[in-house]
Amino acid sequence: MKLVLSSYGGRGDIEPAVVVGRELLRRGHDVRIAVPPNLVGFAEAAGLSAVAYGLDSTDILELQWRYFTLYGRTPWKLKELNRMAAETAQFAQHCWAEMTTTLASAAQDADLLLTGLIFEQPAANVAEAYDIPLVTLHYFPYRVHGQLLPLLPSPLSRLAMTVNEWTAWRGTRKGEDAQRRGLGLPRAGGPVPRRIADRDSLEIQAYDELVFPGLAREWTKWDGRRPFVGALAMASPTASDDEVAAWIADGTPPIFFGFGSVPIGAPSDTIAMIAAACAQLGERAIVGAGGTDYSNVPQFDHVKIVGQVNYATIFPTCRAVVHHGGSGTLAACLRAGVPQLVLWTLPDQPFFAAQLKRLKVGAGRRFSTTTEKTLVKGLRRILTPEYAACARDIARQMTTRGDSVAAAADRVEEFARLKCRV
Numbered sequence: 057m058k059l060v061l062s063s064y065g066g067r068g069d070i071e072p073a074v075v076v077g078r079e080l081l082r083r084g085h086d087v088r089i090a091v092p093p094n095l096v097g098f099a100e101a102a103g104l105s106a107v108a109y110g111l112d113s114t115d116i117l118e119l120q121w122r123y124f125t126l127y128g129r130t131p132w133k134l135k136e137l138n139r140m141a142a143e144t145a146q147f148a149q150h151c152w153a154e155m156t157t158t159l160a161s162a163a164q165d166a167d168l169l170l171t172g173l174i175f176e177q178p179a180a181n182v183a184e185a186y187d188i189p190l191v192t193l194h195y196f197p198y199r200v201h202g203q204l205l206p207l208l209p210s211p212l213s214r215l216a217m218t219v220n221e222w223t224a225w226r227g228t229r230k231g232e233d234a235q236r237r238g239l240g241l242p243r244a245g246g247p248v249p250r251r252i253a254d255r256d257s258l259e260i261q262a263y264d265e266l267v268f269p270g271l272a273r274e275w276t277k278w279d280g281r282r283p284f285v286g287a288l289a290m291a292s293p294t295a296s297d298d299e300v301a302a303w304i305a306d307g308t309p310p311i312f313f314g315f316g317s318v319p320i321g322a323p324s325d326t327i328a329m330i331a332a333a334c335a336q337l338g339e340r341a342i343v344g345a346g347g348t349d350y351s352n353v354p355q356f357d358h359v360k361i362v363g364q365v366n367y368a369t370i371f372p373t374c375r376a377v378v379h380h381g382g383s384g385t386l387a388a389c390l391r392a393g394v395p396q397l398v399l400w401t402l403p404d405q406p407f408f409a410a411q412l413k414r415l416k417v418g419a420g421r422r423f424s425t426t427t428e429k430t431l432v433k434g435l436r437r438i439l440t441p442e443y444a445a446c447a448r449d450i451a452r453q454m455t456t457r458g459d460s461v462a463a464a465a466d467r468v469e470e471f472a473r474l475k476c477r478v
Contacts (some may be wrong), residue, residue, distance in 0.1 A: 057085050057086065057167040057168065057220060057469075057472055057473075058085075058086045058165060058166045058167050059077075059080055059085050059086065059087050059088075059167060059168050059468070059472070060087075060088050060089075060090070060162050060163045060166045060168070060169050060170070061073045061076070061077045061087065061088070061089040061090070061164065061169075061170045061171075062089070062090040062091075062109055062155070062159055062160070062162075062169070062171045062172065062178070062179050063089070063090075063091055063109075063171065063172030063174075063175045063193070063425075064091070064092055064109065064110055064113060064155070064172060064175045064451070065092070065113055065117070065172065065174045066095075066113060066184070066316065066317035066318060066319060066347070066476070067095060067098060067317045068316060068382045068383070068384045069113075069172060069173070069195075070091050070092070070095055070098070070099070070172060070287070071289065071290060071383075071384060072172065072193050072195055072262045072287075072288035072289075073089060073091075073170065073171075073172050073193055073466075074089065074091075074098070074099050074102050074104065074290070075288040075289065075290055075461055075464075076170070076193065076288060076461070076464045076465055076468065077089050077099075077102075077408075078102050078103055078104060079102065079461050079462070079464070079465040080465050080468060080469070081104060083465065083469070085469075087104060088104070088105045088106070088162055088218045089104045089105070089106050089107075089357070090106070090107050090109035090155075090158055090159060090162055091106055091107075091108075091109050092108070092109060092111070092112060092113035093108040093109075093110075093111070093112050094112045094113060094114055095113070096108055102290070107158060107162055108158070109154075109158050109159075110151040110152070110154050110155040110158070110175070111147065111150065111154065111390055113241065114347075115147075116144065116147050116148075116151075116345025117225075117317070117318045118318055118319055119140060119143060119144060119147070120144065120317060120318075120402060121318045121319075121401055121402070122140065123137065123140040123141070123144070123319075124401050124402055124424075125185075125321065125401055125423070125424040126140070128401070128422050128424040128425060129424050129425065132189065137270055141185075142298060145228075148175070148228065148231075149228075149231040149435060151175065152162065152175060152177060152178055152231060152232070152235060153234075153235060154230075155175060156178045156181065156182065156235045156238065156239065157441065158177060159178055159182040159464045160182055160185070160239065163182050163183070163186055163188065164186070166186070166188055167189075167472050168188060168189050168190075168191060168377070168471070169182060169183045169186075169188055169189070169190050169191070169467065169470040170190075170191040170192075170193060170468065171190070171191070171192055171193065172192075172193050173192070173193065173194050173195060173196065173198055175251065176192060176230070176248050176249075177232055177235075177248050178235070179192075180248050180251060180252050181232070181235060181236050181239055181241060182239065183255075183257075184239075184241060184251070184255065185239040185240060185241055189257070189258070189471060189472060190252060190255060190257040190258075191257065191258045191260060191279070191467075191468055191471060192252060192257060192258070192259045192260065193260050193288075193464075194259060194260065194262060194263075195262045195263055195287070195383040196262050196290075196382070196383055196404050196407075197268050198249070198259065198261075198406075199217075199249055199253075199259065199269055199282070200214055200217040200218050200249070200450070201213065201214065201217065201271055201274055201275070202214050202270070202370075203268050203269070203270045203271050203274065204216070204217065204407060204445070205407065205410050206410055206411070206413075206414045214358045216346065221247045221249060221250075222246075222247055224247065225244075225246065225247035225248065226392055229243075229244065234247075234407060240258060253278075253281075255280065255290050255373075257281070257349050258281055258283075258467060258468070258471040259278075259281060259282045260282075260283060260285055260464055260467055260468075261282055261283065261284045261285065262285055262286070262287060262288045262383075262460070262464065263284070263286065263287055263383060263387065264284065264286050264287065264387070264390070264454055264455055265284040266415075266450070266453055267386075267390070267408075267411050267415075268411060271284075272284065283463075283467055285455070285460050285463040285464045285467065286386030286387075286454070286456075286457075286459065286460030286463065287383065287384060287388075287391075287455070287457075287460060288378065288457075288460055288461060288464055289367070289368070289384055289387065289388060289457055289460075291366060291367070291368035291369075291457050292366060293366050293369075294363070294364045294365055294366050295361050295363075296362050296364060297365055297366050297370065299362075299476075300342065300360070300362050300365050300370055301370070301373070303342070303360050303367070304342070304370075304373050304374070305373075307340055308339070308340060308375075309340075309373060309374055309375045310339065310340035310341055310342050310360075310374055310375065310436065311334060311339050311340070311341050311342070311374060311375055311376050311377070311378060312341075312342045312343075312344065312370065312371065312374045312377045312379075313330055313341055313342065313343045313344065313367065313377075313378045313379070314343070314344030314346055314374070314377070314378075314379050314380070314385065315344075315346055315348065315379065315380040315399070315423070316346050316347065316379070316380040316385070317346050317347040318346075318347050318380075318401075318421075319347045319348045319349070320348050323348050323349065323350050323353050324352070324354060326348075327350065327354060327356075327359065327361070328353075328354060329426075329427070329428050329431060330343060330359060330431070331354070331356040331358070331359045332428045333428050333431040333432045333435060334358060334359065334435075335356075335358065336428075336432055336438070337432060337435055337439070339356045339358075339375065339435070339439075340359070340360075341358065341359045341360070342359075342360050342361075342362060342370075342374070343359060343360070343361045343362070344362055344363075344364070344365060345361060345362065345363050345364075347353065349382070363366035367385065367388035367389075368391070368392070368457065371388055371389055371391075371392035371394055372392040372393065373396065374392075374394055375395075376394055376397065376438050376439055377389045377392075377394055377395075377396050377397075378397045378398075378399060378431075378434075378435070379396065379397075379399070380397060380398070380399065380400065380401060380402075380405060380423070381398040381399075381400040381402075381404075381405030381406070381408045381409055381420065382405070383408065386398070386408050386412070387454075389418075389447075390417070390447075390450055390451060390454050391451055391454045391456075391457070392451065393447045393448040393450070393451030393452075394444075394447055395417055395418055395438035395439065395443040395444060395446075395447045396412055396417065396418035396419075396438065396447075397418060397419055397420065397434045397435060397437075397438050398412065398418060398419070398420035398421075399420070399421060399422070399423035399426050400420055400421070400422060400423060401422070401423045401424065405420075406420060406422075408420075409421075413476050413477055415450055415466040416442070416443065416446040417443060417446045417447040417450055417473075418438055418443070418447075419434055419437050419438055421434060447462050450453065
């Protein structure tokens with residue numbers, strides 16, 4: 057079968073689609089993936105035929121990081137916030153137009169189109185125009201549901217998510233309708249999640265059900281079209297693994313710090329804060345560089361800065377992990393059986409932090425307002441024997457990486473074959 061995959065965002069956003077695409081390619085399918093221009097090399101290194109999709113994602117991810125950091129620190133700076141919001145909207149409109157053109161070409165004669173969570177609209181519209189089955193790959197429960205926050209009543213959760221869904225659609229409707237006209241489609245009659253569901257699409261939930269209990273029961277009405285498969289990760293060895301493992305073995309288990317592919321502001325201040333907090337607690341630290349340049353930061357004997365590492369092998373040797381709250385890092389921690397502290401910035405990340413608190417395996421707070429004092433307080437909380445025991449117990453209940461990849465590929469194949477017979 058000819059299968060076309062598309063995904064947008066940073067590396068953590070597109071990795072689930074790359075993982076599924078690689079497995080489908082191994083099974084003998086004709087697979088092509090569309091990713092941001094800055095991540096074409098990453099997809100190709102995984103063995104996939106890749107095409108540039110939309111605009112470079114680095115700038116928009118950094119803009120979003122700055123927007124929500126400013127919002128958290130100084131929400132009264134409305135003029136600057138509105139400027140950033142307008143810049144984001146302009147980027148999205150331009151990006152969607154280029155995405156639609158790319159997918160309209162790549163998906164010709166395809167048997168199935170799969171899309172990631174960010175910017176679903178172009179894929180949904182192209183799939184509708186070509187009347188081909190659509191699969192969406194979610195690493196977060198993005199559809200309307202009643203399990204958003206542990207303390208939020210279910211009806212209020214559903215209402216808040218419904219309002220957000222319709223508000224987002226109304227804000228982008230004009231641009232999307234222009235793209236739909238170019239595909240020969242009528243104007244959209246509602247938000248894209250509603251339209252995707254109305255076409256009986258398969259919406260794979262690429263996270264473990266235990267992280268958001270109650271969702272499976274709530275989504276039984278979708279008749280198996282929202283299956284849980286567990287987190288999808290590559291877990292590939294890196295050039296840094298042996299060096300990092302040797303450093304870990306040379307002392308007490310460290311705390312790992314990593315904040316994803318979006319560059320953080322003031323890296324020197326961040327390293328100084330990490331070093332001071334760990335010194336106060338008598339801990340060692342490893343800092344994963346991710347998208348941040350730490351080349352000119354102060355050096356400390358008990359802090360090691362590294363590049364990309366294999367979370368699957370490094371995390372189990374650490375005492376705890378402090379991270380940005382990305383779904384992939386969170387799942388790697390849960391599988392490794394280590395407590396977590398989420399220092400969040402983007403709006404989906406505090407929801408993951410809330411689930412860690414409910415599971416008693418972690419805690420969270422806003423990154424932009426974190427100080428040495430609050431970091432020490434958060435670390436002391438998660439470095440207790442109780443959190444460590446809960447983390448080890450949760451690890452035994454997690455879907456394994458291999459099972460998750462196989463389950464996702466199975467679902468895609470079954471769905472494509474079912475639709476081909478219709």
